[in-house]
Amino acid sequence: MIYTSDSLKQLIEEFSQLPGIGRKSAQRLAMYILKLPNEEVLNIARVLVNVKERIKYCESCWTFTEENPCNICASPKRDRSIICVVEEPNDVLAIEKTNEYKGIYHVLGGVLSPLDGIGPEDLKIKELLNRIEPNVREIILAMNPNIEGEATTIYLTRLLKTLGVSVTRLARGIPIGGDLEFADEATLTRALEGRVAV
Amino acid sequence: MIYTSDSLKQLIEEFSQLPGIGRKSAQRLAMYILKLPNEEVLNIARVLVNVKERIKYCESCWTFTEENPCNICASPKRDRSIICVVEEPNDVLAIEKTNEYKGIYHVLGGVLSPLDGIGPEDLKIKELLNRIEPNVREIILAMNPNIEGEATTIYLTRLLKTLGVSVTRLARGIPIGGDLEFADEATLTRALEGRVAV
Numbered sequence: 001m002i003y004t005s006d007s008l009k010q011l012i013e014e015f016s017q018l019p020g021i022g023r024k025s026a027q028r029l030a031m032y033i034l035k036l037p038n039e040e041v042l043n044i045a046r047v048l049v050n051v052k053e054r055i056k057y058c059e060s061c062w063t064f065t066e067e068n069p070c071n072i073c074a075s076p077k078r079d080r081s082i083i084c085v086v087e088e089p090n091d092v093l094a095i096e097k098t099n100e101y102k103g104i105y106h107v108l109g110g111v112l113s114p115l116d117g118i119g120p121e122d123l124k125i126k127e128l129l130n131r132i133e134p135n136v137r138e139i140i141l142a143m144n145p146n147i148e149g150e151a152t153t154i155y156l157t158r159l160l161k162t163l164g165v166s167v168t169r170l171a172r173g174i175p176i177g178g179d180l181e182f183a184d185e186a187t188l189t190r191a192l193e194g195r196v197a198v
Numbered sequence: 199m200i201y202t203s204d205s206l207k208q209l210i211e212e213f214s215q216l217p218g219i220g221r222k223s224a225q226r227l228a229m230y231i232l233k234l235p236n237e238e239v240l241n242i243a244r245v246l247v248n249v250k251e252r253i254k255y256c257e258s259c260w261t262f263t264e265e266n267p268c269n270i271c272a273s274p275k276r277d278r279s280i281i282c283v284v285e286e287p288n289d290v291l292a293i294e295k296t297n298e299y300k301g302i303y304h305v306l307g308g309v310l311s312p313l314d315g316i317g318p319e320d321l322k323i324k325e326l327l328n329r330i331e332p333n334v335r336e337i338i339l340a341m342n343p344n345i346e347g348e349a350t351t352i353y354l355t356r357l358l359k360t361l362g363v364s365v366t367r368l369a370r371g372i373p374i375g376g377d378l379e380f381a382d383e384a385t386l387t388r389a390l391e392g393r394v395a396v
Binding site for chain 2 (some may be wrong): 005006007008010015018020025027030031032033034036038041042043044045046047048049050051052055063064065066070071072088090092096178191192
């Protein structure tokens, strides 16, 4: 295939490296960029560079942040007695979107996965244990509902129970807007097990 | 929703402006960028800026190019007696991908669309007419198969026929790999009309 420009070809290649973007989307994105005003493209480039320069890990909860500690850890409005443990920084964003949770977070940076060679020492587990002071009364384990997430939840539950702190996990069941007919057996089983009085 | 970083929020906003990228994809892309090595992100930023600095319109066929004329117009291997008229520069890429077409192109920069206020004077139609010299024997009209594309094809056909040049259009029919059962009536009608002897 002949491209009429090398830099266009390069841009399409850069875009198609991104997750979830195939060759055709990359081409469409590149054409879109070409039609944007110069100013706007410079701005995108600037934001990209800024993000990498400014963003670090919060040394308390290990989410992405520009300041240390992050604005959740630093906020006086947050309830420091509840810590929600998640796998990745985007899980923090997902929970923040609910506007329901008022506690603080701890990002593990992954899950236990022996097949990929990821053990407890590769995650921020030691850092989590160090944060469990007498004022902490609850740890919410909010791993993803898959095998690695389950294994990590079980591992952390055992570890945390020895410290005498209350450990909870997210409810599992039929998703809102979901349909019983299309729910898989595992989800339906959990929904039955977790039934509540009305 | 609280973001733990302003520059992260900005990046997610920039990504969600792009076509075909919603809020969730934008968030995933931003997280991916944060995990890339610095070097790689700087490179993406550089390619973005380069593209805008270097790419212009070819003053002969009006596709995107770094040099003027573009490498298709400049190539001695191309057959200058056939001009394929397309809507946008990405249509040139699409046709080049077939490796079948050896003629040259002309990019209109859009289609006639009275509802959007786009008339003949907004497209590179005058420039197309200027390119029709005695050695040009065929004009292929390769507009998209929708109402605006059809209208543009009809308009150009009338205009070009007065110049005594042969005007053709792309064949319409069942797409390769398609299924008769799932083809819409309009496509099937065209396929019947355009049937060929075997």
